[in-house]
Amino acid sequence: MRLGDIVEMATDSGNGQYDANQITAWINEIEGQVADEVINHAEGCDVVFRDLDYGMDPDRVMLVPDRFRDVYLCYVRAKIDFMNQETERYNNDVAMFDAAYQSYAAWFRREHRQKCRVSFSRM
Helix, strand or coil: CEHHHHHHHHHHHCCCCCCHHHHHHHHHHHHHHHHHHCHHHECCCCCCCCCCCCCCCCCCECCCCHHHCHHHHHHHHHHHHHHCCCHHHHHHHHHHHHHHHHHHHHHHHHHCCECCCCCCCCC
16 A cells, blocks of 8 residues: 555545645654564564655555555545544544554564564573
8 A cells, every 4th residue: 555545545535624734743653663664573574664744755565564554544534633632533533443453563573573572581
């Protein structure tokens, strides 16, 4: 999935109330979170997150595969509902985002070996 695709879908669902730059800023939040909390915990993965710019990066492929695109869409919808003070819709979208994010994270962890962590114990 490309940045332009997500922004287009989010703009359609938000009735054009928020521009592409605002939606891209929200996508940056979740893209950075995915890199830090999921991808960079796997062996051989050291993604350096670079902020997206809609004007320069509309064809940039996102970190989360297409089959988990609800991670982005539900996050952006939740942000739109939060900004519009639509509490009930916000709560629904956050629950859907959380389910999509957890599903993606679980899939990624199954498919990729996690980095070894050194643990210390008291003697």
